[in-house]
Amino acid sequence: PAAPAAAHAPAPRPQAEGAEPVVELDHVNFAYPNGGATVDDLQMRVYPGELVGIVGQNGAGKTTLTKLLNGLLRPASGTVRIAGIDTKGVPTSTIAAHCATLFQNPDRQICKGTVLEEVAFGLTLHGMPEPEARQKAAAVAERFGLPLDESPFSLSRGQRQMVALASVVVLDPDVVLLDEPTSGLDYRxxxxxxxxxxxxAGRGCAVIMVCHDMEVVSDFAQRLVVMANGRILARGEASQVFADDDLMAAAYVEPPQVIALSKELARDVDPAFANISEVSQVVDLVEEMVRRG
Known part of the structure; x- marks a missing residue:
């Protein structure tokens, strides 16, 4: 059987010590008017500095969850709070001031004639004077190696995703939602x-990532929320969640290959390999064993 959805404490990060959760879902329910996927009794807390992965098959409710967080949808019952604000009674623009979204397709959020204008756009929407917004946007865009005066639509798919990411980073939001952030990108x-x-996340932003690439999830997410059929089945540290065969089967999620490798190494070589979820950790442990002889 799937593991129970247990309560979870703040991540062990300096930014989260004594902090209130920046994202709260309390018994949230939602159903689309014309049928389709529903979500039921969602309960979740995310703290400053956490990087949380949302995993589950298509139709599990992951996209609906993110739309409830950024205000594109409002709960039928229950409460969604972003940075302490109840989303039910405020305009989407108020939520957007605290919660930024990086969509799977960057072309859905790019609308300006130059990279500089695009990266500065969110700042001016939130009331920053244009000269200051352009100066801040230029610094962020140049950090990504983006050409300031070119049209975003003249750039490659990967570069357009970088433009969209720069537009999110420049806002310095409390929460950032990532919808398949690595889709269509090369490794670099x-x-x-x-x-x-x-x-x-290291600067205190709460990051919530929906991603089908379990290798990326394993490498970057500290904690996972596992969804199936509109419900949260379980949550916990990434290595522990991926190691739960029954839970992965219930959610129709294929864990990263390194999880299967670590299980075999724990069984056949040394129990110390148990619960390892990153290739680098396997390499480090092997090197340590070689040094010890």
Missing amino acids: ECMTVMETVREM
Whole structure:
């Protein structure tokens, strides 16, 4: 049987000590008017500095969950709070001031004529004077190696995703939602995106990532929320969740290959390999064993 959805404490990060959760879902329910996927009794807390992965098959309710968080949907019952704000009674723009979204397709959020204008757009929407917004946007765009005066639509798919990411980073939000952030990217672009996201979490941003690439999830997410059929089946540290065969089967999730490798090594070589979820950890342990002889 799937593991129970247990309560979870703040991540062991300096930003989270004594902090209130920046994302709260309390007994949230939602159903689309014309049928389709529903979500039932969602309960979740995310704290500053956490990087949380949402996993589950298509139709599990992951996208509906993210739309409830960024205000594109409002709960039929229950409460969603972002940075202490109940989303039910405020405009989407108020939620957007605290919660930024990086969509799977960057073209859905790009609308300006130049990279500089695009990266600065969110800042001006939130009331920052244009000269200051352009100065801040230029610094962020240049960090990603983006050409300031070119049209975003003249750039490659990967570069357009970087433009969209820069537009999120520049806002310095309390919460960032990532919808398949590495889709369509090559390895270098994928690592640039994910390292940037990890830096944002390190500065205290709460990051919630929906991703089908379990290798990326395993490498970057500290904690997982597992969904199936509109419900949260379980949550916990990534290594423990991926190691639960019954839970993975119930959610129709294929764990990363390194999880199967660590299980076999724990069984056949040394129990110390148990619960390892990153290739680098396997390498480090092997090197340590070689040094010990």
